[in-house]
């Protein structure tokens with residue numbers, strides 16, 4: 001194979017001061033996934049020979065999030081050039097290109113990285129991702145040499161007014177010839193406004209050695225770096241647009257796409273219809289032909305083919321609705337499987353339970369799954385009928401074909417085909433209301 005091999009270094013050690021957060025910046029989420037997870041996802045299809053994530057001191061949470069990628073620690077964080085240097089000893093094999101990425105660019109796509117690697121293969125010692133964002137002010141500017149190459153990069157804070165007027169910016173990704181990369185990085189100094197070792201200085205150094213540095217202009221939307229909460233919100237909006245477009249391309253109808261929030265891993269089948277104002281948390285799949293009605297909220301749940309869910313339904317982790325299940329308004333389902341054709345149409349809580357096929361759960365039914373210390377399961381068989389306002393005190397089971405009367409508090413198992421009623425018996429006294437009314441009226445005078 002003559003395929004070139006590259007190693008990826010993802011920088012994530014920065015303090016992210018501008019986020020004003022106790023959490024490392026790259027763990028802030030976009031569409032339910034950490035920013036650095038998006039960067040690693042964009043890398044994956046390119047199959048890097050190895051990947052090293054550079055972390056700051058005490059960022060075990062980041063190490064955990066990026067596993068199985070190797071990690072290197074940069075302590076203290078002294079700039080992006082210094083961060084690349086910190087990764088050197090973590091690289092094991094021989095590669096011909098070092099691809100440096102920043103962990104705060106969640107909108108990157110694999111195709112974009114491929115274009116940069118292609119430019120590197122065509123002979124540039126350093127291929128730089130360039131972009132022309134609407135607002136270039138926070139970014140490093142690429143100073144062109146007038147002969148199709150880049151002479152150097154100047155950081156925003158160090159730019160002269162003429163340099164600040166340059167629209168072509170550093171998108172933050174570089175593909176560097178591995179034969180030169182670390183030699184160049186070691187020569188970076190910190191004589192600048194932030195007293196940091198800027199990776200961007202590598203370009204001027206490479207040029208001084210007579211090496212070719214080229215820019216590849218890539219979509220600014222994908223290279224947007226997130227440094228503040230406002231930029232995080234912009235990245236979220238851009239990602240949502242992308243996910244909505246993808247869901248519709250795959251054959252789902254979103255009646256008002258701008259009101260539907262998806263996660264990076266949301267899967268919507270063909271002919272799924274999503275009404276306005278639905279939130280898909282992480283880990284949700286919806287099979288073909290399901291109807292998702294307004295104001296529903298899902299999280300780690302599976303919705304089967306032809307199911308009808310909502311409006312105002314809440315599916316929590318472990319909710320599995322099989323084919324044609326109906327879950328209606330103000331119904332919450334957690335860690336429960338509703339088998340094919342089961343219905344829970346109104347005002348219920350089903351937790352740690354199993355509901356058999358075609359069984360009907362009456363309005364207001366609650367599985368009492370928690371005694372304050374432990375959780376217990378409720379098992380309901382096929383073709384059963386649970387009357388309205390039933391409390392099922394787990395652990396408890398209701399057999400196939402059983403009927404439970406409305407208002408029951410079920411504490412004992414109900415066998416197959418049994419009828420159970422568990423409530424105070426009604427006492428009716430004919431005509432008694434007349435006398436009562438007279439007495440009560442008298443009191444009012």
Ligand code: UD1
Pocket residue numbers: 011012013014015016026054074076077078079080081082083102103104138139140141153155169170171172197198199200223224225226227
């Ligand atoms: C950087 C670039 C800038 C570019 C912009 C694109 C430099 C000097 N500047 O600026 O030219 O236009 O990205 O978004 O590279 N990091 C470390 N260790 C450090 C410092 C940073 O690992 O010591 C990591 C951060 O965690 C972050 C990434 O490097 O993921 C970029 O750092 P950041 O501070 O966001 O750089 P920018 O100011 O955005």
Ligand code: MG
Pocket residue numbers: 102104225226227
């Ligand atoms: Mg940044």
